[in-house]
Amino acid sequence: MILKVLMAQLFSRPVTNRFPAKYMPRSVTGFLAKVGQGKAKLVPPVPVPKGFRGKLAYDRETCIGCQLCIRVCPASVIMFKPETKKIRIHVARCTFCGQCVDVCPVDALAMTEEFLLAAYDRFDPSLIVE
Amino acid sequence: MIVQMIWQSAAVVLGGLLLGLVYKGLDRKLAARMQGRIGPPLRQPFLDVRKLMVKENVVPRDAVPWLFHAAPILALVAAATVLLYLPLGGLAPVLTGRGDLILVLYLLAVPAVAMALGGFAAGTPFSAVGAQREIVMMMSYEFPLAVVVVGIVWRTATLGHSPAFSLAVVSGTPLWSLVGPLGVLGLALLLLCLLVVTPAELSKIPFDIPEAETEIAGGLLVEYSGVNLALFYLADALKTVAMGALVVALFIPYGLAGVFGLEGLVAGIVDVAFFLVKVFAVVFASVTVVRVAMARLKVDQVARGFWIPITTAALAGLVLLILDKAVVG
Amino acid sequence: MEETRTTFEIPVGPVHPALKENIRFTFRVEGERILGVDVKPGFVHRGIEYMGMRRNLIQVLYLSERICGICSISHPIVLVQAVEQAAGIEVPPRAQYIRVIVSELERLHSHLLWAGVAAHELGFDTLLHLSWKVREAVMDILEELTGNRVDYAIPIYGGVRRDISPEQMPKVSEMIRYYRGLFEELSDTFLRDPSVEARTRNVGVLEPEEAHELLAVGPTARASGLRKDVRQDWPYLVYGDMDVRALTPEDHGLEVRGDVFDKIVVRLLEVAQSLDLIERCMEEMPDGEITSFPKLPALLAHLKKAEGEGIGRHEAPRGEVIHYVRLEAGQEGPSVWKVKAPTYSNLMPWVPMFEDQEIADIPIIAASIDPCMCCMDRVHVVRSGRPEEWTKQELLRRSWEKTRRLCG
Numbered sequence: 001m002i003l004k005v006l007m008a009q010l011f012s013r014p015v016t017n018r019f020p021a022k023y024m025p026r027s028v029t030g031f032l033a034k035v036g037q038g039k040a041k042l043v044p045p046v047p048v049p050k051g052f053r054g055k056l057a058y059d060r061e062t063c064i065g066c067q068l069c070i071r072v073c074p075a076s077v078i079m080f081k082p083e084t085k086k087i088r089i090h091v092a093r094c095t096f097c098g099q100c101v102d103v104c105p106v107d108a109l110a111m112t113e114e115f116l117l118a119a120y121d122r123f124d125p126s127l128i129v130e
Numbered sequence: 131m132i133v134q135m136i137w138q139s140a141a142v143v144l145g146g147l148l149l150g151l152v153y154k155g156l157d158r159k160l161a162a163r164m165q166g167r168i169g170p171p172l173r174q175p176f177l178d179v180r181k182l183m184v185k186e187n188v189v190p191r192d193a194v195p196w197l198f199h200a201a202p203i204l205a206l207v208a209a210a211t212v213l214l215y216l217p218l219g220g221l222a223p224v225l226t227g228r229g230d231l232i233l234v235l236y237l238l239a240v241p242a243v244a245m246a247l248g249g250f251a252a253g254t255p256f257s258a259v260g261a262q263r264e265i266v267m268m269m270s271y272e273f274p275l276a277v278v279v280v281g282i283v284w285r286t287a288t289l290g291h292s293p294a295f296s297l298a299v300v301s302g303t304p305l306w307s308l309v310g311p312l313g314v315l316g317l318a319l320l321l322l323c324l325l326v327v328t329p330a331e332l333s334k335i336p337f338d339i340p341e342a343e344t345e346i347a348g349g350l351l352v353e354y355s356g357v358n359l360a361l362f363y364l365a366d367a368l369k370t371v372a373m374g375a376l377v378v379a380l381f382i383p384y385g386l387a388g389v390f391g392l393e394g395l396v397a398g399i400v401d402v403a404f405f406l407v408k409v410f411a412v413v414f415a416s417v418t419v420v421r422v423a424m425a426r427l428k429v430d431q432v433a434r435g436f437w438i439p440i441t442t443a444a445l446a447g448l449v450l451l452i453l454d455k456a457v458v459g
Numbered sequence: 460m461e462e463t464r465t466t467f468e469i470p471v472g473p474v475h476p477a478l479k480e481n482i483r484f485t486f487r488v489e490g491e492r493i494l495g496v497d498v499k500p501g502f503v504h505r506g507i508e509y510m511g512m513r514r515n516l517i518q519v520l521y522l523s524e525r526i527c528g529i530c531s532i533s534h535p536i537v538l539v540q541a542v543e544q545a546a547g548i549e550v551p552p553r554a555q556y557i558r559v560i561v562s563e564l565e566r567l568h569s570h571l572l573w574a575g576v577a578a579h580e581l582g583f584d585t586l587l588h589l590s591w592k593v594r595e596a597v598m599d600i601l602e603e604l605t606g607n608r609v610d611y612a613i614p615i616y617g618g619v620r621r622d623i624s625p626e627q628m629p630k631v632s633e634m635i636r637y638y639r640g641l642f643e644e645l646s647d648t649f650l651r652d653p654s655v656e657a658r659t660r661n662v663g664v665l666e667p668e669e670a671h672e673l674l675a676v677g678p679t680a681r682a683s684g685l686r687k688d689v690r691q692d693w694p695y696l697v698y699g700d701m702d703v704r705a706l707t708p709e710d711h712g713l714e715v716r717g718d719v720f721d722k723i724v725v726r727l728l729e730v731a732q733s734l735d736l737i738e739r740c741m742e743e744m745p746d747g748e749i750t751s752f753p754k755l756p757a758l759l760a761h762l763k764k765a766e767g768e769g770i771g772r773h774e775a776p777r778g779e780v781i782h783y784v785r786l787e788a789g790q791e792g793p794s795v796w797k798v799k800a801p802t803y804s805n806l807m808p809w810v811p812m813f814e815d816q817e818i819a820d821i822p823i824i825a826a827s828i829d830p831c832m833c834c835m836d837r838v839h840v841v842r843s844g845r846p847e848e849w850t851k852q853e854l855l856r857r858s859w860e861k862t863r864r865l866c867g
């Protein structure tokens with residue numbers, strides 16, 4: 001029986017999604033640069049469903065500075081900026097629980113579908129939302 | 131003459147290494163595909179060896195250093211020597227002689243002994259367990275292997291070919307068409323036994339017991355690193371080719387050139403290519419497919435399995451060949 | 460067992476390929492035979508309870524989710540039960556159904572994950588890749604329903620955070636159909652494969668009496684024939700209406716032997732059982748609210764006022780998990796939080812299971828209880844930088860002391 005499975009799989013496409021490329025590129029950043037120039041093709045990741053909990057999006061204009069999000073955040077991701085009465089989110093620490101989104105009284109926070117968040121520095125601009 | 135032989139030997143060994151690594155790459159790739167994975171690129175074994183070659187050689191504190199370092203070299207040299215005795219397609223073996231088949235049998239056992247020695251020399255519990263297991267494994271599969279070889283050789287000799295135990299003679303005499311129906315059945319049994327012995331000889335699942343990654347973390351190889359590990363890896367690659375070539379020489383020594391009436395260089399190329407395909411087929415059937423289709427067995431299960439069913443099958447094959455001789459003559 | 464010169468000790472762990480997490484076994488072996496074993500946990504203690512007692516309850520919820528990467532719904536579900544009991548919070552029926560659905564989905568993925576790991580321990584990587592391939596279907600459904608593959612963030616005190624929408628229902632049904640169609644193939648590859656049987660039959664046997672005395676839980680106990688399941692014995696949520704029965708190999712028409720093979724059988728049966736439960740929940744789920752506190756600040760205020768203690772228990776994929784919580788008025792976090800993960804109860808059964816087996820059996824026996832070390836490591840004593848060991852007497856004395864202190 002197992003032989004049947006083996007032979008069937010031998011002649012079909014592997015299940016693995018080849019993201020970002022079939023084999024690990026020698027340098028990921030170099031590869032991404034090439035993709036940017038259109039010299040290489042990126043295999044897209046598996047699509048995420050609706051309601052996926054990804055990187056936070058923050059609408060500064062709507063925020064009223066109530067600090068409720070800071071109170072519920074389990075990972076101390078969110079900092080209050082007293083001068084402007086707004087917040088700063090350090091995504092590098094975020095656990096993507098979505099509790100801040102639930103608690104915000106004016107819906108200033110939302111979760112996006114972005115999940116490729118790796119960076120070399122935890123204070124990288126891509127990892128700070130404010 | 132001597133110089134030429136050295137050149138030839140070097141060429142065969144290098145070619146064998148190349149081939150062994152390619153077969154390893156193919157094996158990994160096809161195994162991955164059978165498991166629904168992409169698998170590593172074909173040249174991965176080459177990359178592995180290159181990486182190992184530049185890595186540090188770590189010697190454990192309780193090891194016997196000279197033995198620890200000698201074991202991988204011994205394994206590689208023995209595996210390389212086997213190759214020199216084997217007929218590789220249309221090419222005659224570099225070294226030949228009376229009784230070379232027996233020598234091949236012994237030489238095939240040497241890498242395993244070397245690994246066991248290395249395992250004991252490393253002086254750590256996991257490597258010692260691995261080495262013990264290797265010894266038990268050898269005691270289990272060597273006898274059926276010997277029976278298979280003796281069967282073939284004896285039947286060839288009864289057909290009036292000599293010298294006996296010469297690989298060149300055996301592989302020059304395709305037995306399948308020369309024996310009667312009983313003999314064919316016997317040969318089939320012997321072939322089956324040899325195909326079962328092959329993964330055991332090469333320490334592949336279900337017989338990778340001496341290394342057993344999840345149990346003893348690599349067993350007799352656990353302390354090896356860097357160049358030493360690379361040497362074992364290369365020895366394994368050579369052994370893969372050698373085992374494949376042995377099965378081919380004993381059971382499928384047919385060439386294509388004769389069939390198509392080719393001559394000269396073309397004939398040589400066609401035969402060597404065909405030989406490579408045959409070796410690949412043997413390796414694929416008895417190593418790659420088997421290792422993805424089974425769980426690892428335990429050492430006592432393997433010992434029992436080889437001693438009773440496999441040995442019985444091999445002996446039955448031998449008896450059939452003897453009966454065949456009595457009938458056909 | 461007499462000691463001979465051929466007896467030697469082999470250490471397995473704290474880091475070893477057979478172990479997915481850190482624990483230390485010291486085996487006394489003679490040749491390949493195991494004479495005895497000493498198990499030493501405590502390498503992956505993270506002090507989660509201590510952290511929890513310094514946070515507010517909503518934060519603790521997500522901390523509890525991270526006690527275990529696989530039981531990431533079981534721990535929160537138990538915690539909310541305990542807190543709801545302590546604070547007197549009602550849970551709307553629909554929320555209860557959703558909790559059950561997600562926990563059964565978790566059991567599904569956890570058992571498939573285990574099947575893969577067990578196959579890998581046996582050196583049968585094809586089955587590993589096969590079971591993890593089919594596991595993707597349930598992972599996709601979990602992601603669809605909760606927004607994440609691993610940390611579901613579904614329960615909240617008083618209900619759940621996400622509803623299951625009518626559009627999602629057909630996707631779940633399709634997953635159920637997919638697994639039902641696959642069930643034959645799976646049980647065929649696992650239960651009728653000669654090499655798997657050779658490696659698991661009569662290996663790591665746990666006799667029913669031993670299982671009973673050593674308080675084994677979950678599939679480990681059920682594979683030894685004990686009909687023991689929190690969902691059956693102390694029904695909670697809506698499990699009481701679902702007639703859950705603890706499954707043993709007998710339900711597959713097999714004689715109970717308590718070996719590793721039986722543990723595979725039980726887990727396979729539970730996969731089918733979870734599918735049935737999910738289907739039934741989806742059919743019977745009433746409409747209505749999904750939480751009794753739609754406004755979180757109100758919940759926080761209620762929890763701050765609450766005073767009392769509560770115990771939650773749940774049948775996680777590996778067995779019973781218990782949380783104890785004590786709340787004090789005016790305090791945002793729990794004043795006591797105690798977690799007991801299933802592996803804790805299944806540690807002692809390891810000892811008889813390993814006895815008289817072979818070295819080759821170590822990985823599969825260790826894996827057979829589906830251990831989860833970091834969930835289970837609740838204490839680690841370090842004094843002046845060195846780990847310290849306490850005897851049973853010492854531990855007993857200390858826990859008596861603590862109970863007295865708690866009772867005031």
Ligand code: SF4
Nearest residue numbers: 073094095097098100
């Ligand atoms: S998603 Fe969770 S962890 Fe991330 S910022 Fe919001 S509350 Fe904090």
Ligand code: SF4
Nearest residue numbers: 063064066067069104
């Ligand atoms: S909860 Fe919403 S409004 Fe309040 S501080 Fe956070 S983002 Fe701003």
